[in-house]
Amino acid sequence: MWESLEQVGWVKVLGTTGWLYSSVSVVHYFTLFFFIGTIILVDLRILGLAGRGQTISLLADQLLPWTWIGFTLAMISGFLLFTTDAGDYAPDHVFQAKMLVILLAFVFTVIVHRGQRRWNQLSAIPLGVKVVAALSLLLWLGAILAGVDIAALSGLG
C-alpha cells in the first residue's frame, strides 16, 4: 500500500529532484527546531527555570500560536519527506516509534496549552503540573532522538 504512494506523480518528482527534496528537508528541520524551541521555553517557564520575569501566560500566550504554526509546517514537510520512501519508512520500527512519541508529546503540549491560563493564576505551581511540563520537554527531545535514530539505526533518509 505504502509502496504505491511512492509512485504518485508529484512524489516521484519530489524524491528525485535534489533541490526540491533538500528544500522540504530544510523546512522540516527549521520548523521543528522552531516549534520545539517554543515548547521548551514554555515548559522551562512552568518549571520555574526560565523567563521568571514573565508570568506563564504572558510567555505562553505569545509563544503557543507559533508552536502550532511551526508544528503544522513540520508535519506537512515531514509527510512530504515520508511519501518519497513510504514503502521503507512505514514498516520501520524506529519510524513508528518516532510517530508514537510525537503523538504522546502532542498530547502533553495540548495539556500544557489548555492548562497554562489556569496555572498562571496559582501562587505556586503544583508538582503535578511541573511533572507534566518536564514530561512534555522530555517527550519532544525523545521525538528528536527518534528522528535522528531513523538514519542511524535504519539507514533511511
Add this chain to the structure above:
Amino acid sequence: MHDFLVAITKWIGQTSWATVIRTTRIYPYIQLIHFSGLSLWLGTNVLVDLRILGVGSKRQTAAELSEALFIWNWIAFCFVVLGGFLLFSGIGTTYLENAAFEVKLGFFVPLALSWHILVQRKVRNWGRQADTPPVAKLSALIEVLLWVCVVAAAVEIPNY
C-alpha cells in the same frame, strides 16, 4: 592555515572521546545535544525576529521579549557549539573536505552569528519605539534568512 586545521582535527580524532563517538552507538545522542540546542537557539532567535517584524502577538515589545529570552538564547548556543564540536570530532577530516560543511561553518555561521549579535543589541532600542523602523524589520528578516541558509548548508552536507 588549512594544514594546521587538518593537523588539529586529526589530533582531536585520536582522542578517546572522539573515538567513542566515532565507533559506538552514542552518535545519535550527540546529535540530540546539537539539535536540542538548535531548537532553543533558533526558537529564541526567530521569536524575537518575528516580533520585530510585527507578526503575531504584541503583548511584549521586541526589546522585552529579547531581554526575557536572552539567557536561554546563549545557554542554547553553548549546547549547539558543544554538540556541533562533538559531532565534528569523530570524523573531522571528512568534514574539512566537505564543501557544504565549509560553507556552513566558514561562511554562513559566522555571518548569521554576527548578524544575530547585532540585532540583539539593536533591538534594545528598536523594540522600544512604537513603530519599529523599516531597517529593524529588514534586519530581522535577514537574520531569519541567514539561519535558514545555515540549516540549508547543513542539510546539504551528506550530498557532498
